[in-house]
Amino acid sequence: MDKIITSRRSMVGIAGVSVLSAAAIGVLGNVPALARARGKRPGVAAHQGDIDILNVALGLEHEAIEAYQIGAESGLLEKGVLDLALLFQGQHKGHRDALAGAVRQLGGTPVNAKNRADYMVSLNIAAIHNQTDILRLAQAHERGAANAYIGVMPSLGGRDLAQVCAKIAADEAAHWSLLTSALGDKLPGPAFMFG
Amino acid sequence: MQKLQTPAPWIVGLVVAGLTLPATGGAPHTPGLQGDAARGAQVYAANCGSCHSLDxxxxxxxHRGVFGRKAGTAPGFAYSPALHSARFVWDQRMLDRWLQNPQALVPGTRMGFRLGDPQRRADVIAYLRQLSAAAGH
Structure with a gap:
């Protein structure tokens, strides 16, 4: 735990810088190009594949937001770690808003978050007993999310949407890196840590 | 959660192999590959674990028991109409095609994630198969 606390101090200092990226991501919800990208094919049906993929991603963001909320309310996090969790949660809210905006622009309906009880089961919150457990859960989620965004890019209909996903994946990768550092884990040696 | 250690040679090999894939990520179906369930567990955690759990x-x-199960029949999950009406069983070949490009296999499915590397697909499938066998499916 000492290692985590030491790493956390430097981590919090770094994290403050990334507020700008949250603001930038929030703007993505107003990019008209998302809807124009496949404009030659009329109707919602032309975008249904993209809508479905973005809604899956939105579900992932809902889950991340709730996971950080559960962690924040747990009483297990030290002040600095709590601040970081809330910062990451705010960025996931930015992703949520961008994805929901994109879904609407494509003519779809954004999926809603599930209720707390569902997330308690699906995230196996019963297994969480301390701060390290929470950091491990967040670390796994962020890595999976970065890989998920990278993995859906070839399936998207336009480069604009792929760029949105790339920007979000970069945020998730940054979160993973900071959490990995906080936990004292070694970073992988080879290139292509994600995807 | 696995610790991230110095990469095993097979990871380096996979990265190099990945660079040779077409830009579309559409590696051809390669039925002869031997999957490794232990490696598959790691690939599963890193790539599938954001959206899926075993139980x-x-x-x-x-996903527990998915190998050998009819598509679209996990209890309690709200599938897309496309997958709900699919009429196949998840075996080696279908899982490989699915992970390679799910929307090509089942148009209308909501999953768009692609696992482009054939060896990593084989490893994940080996892992899922092992879980099904252990569960008596």
Missing amino acids: ANRVGPA
């Missing part, structure tokens, strides 16, 4: 429905359905 809980999340963004995607629970």
Whole structure:
């Protein structure tokens, strides 16, 4: 735990810088190009594949937001770690808003978050007993999310949407890196840590 | 959670192999590959674990027992109409095609994630197969 606390101090200092990226991501919800990208094919049906993929991603963001909320309310996090969790949660809210905006622009309906009880089961919150457990859960989620965004890019209909996903994946990768550092884990040696 | 250590040679090999894939990520179906369940568990955690768990429905359905199960039948999961009406069983070949490009296999499915590397697909499938065997499916 000492290692985590030491790493956390430097981590919090770094994290403050990334507020700008949250603001930038929030703007993505107003990019008209998302809807124009496949404009030659009329109707919602032309975008249904993209809508479905973005809604899956939105579900992932809902889950991340709730996971950080559960962690924040747990009483297990030290002040600095709590601040970081809330910062990451705010960025996931930015992703949520961008994805929901994109879904609407494509003519779809954004999926809603599930209720707390569902997330308690699906995230196996019963297994969480301390701060390290929470950091491990967040670390796994962020890595999976970065890989998920990278993995859906070839399936998207336009480069604009792929760029949105790339920007979000970069945020998730940054979160993973900071959490990995906080936990004292070694970073992988080879290139292509994600995807 | 696995610790991230110095990469094993097979990881380096996979990265190099990945660079040779077409830009579309559409590696051809390679039925002869031997999957490794232990490696597959790691690939699963890193790539599938954001949306899926073994025993809980999340963004995607629970996966324990999926190998050998009819598509679209995980209890309690709200599938897309396309997958709900699919008429096949998840075996080696279908899982490989699915992970390679799910929307090509089942147009209308909500999953768009592609696992482009054939060896990693084989490893994940070996892992899922092992879980099904252990569960008596």
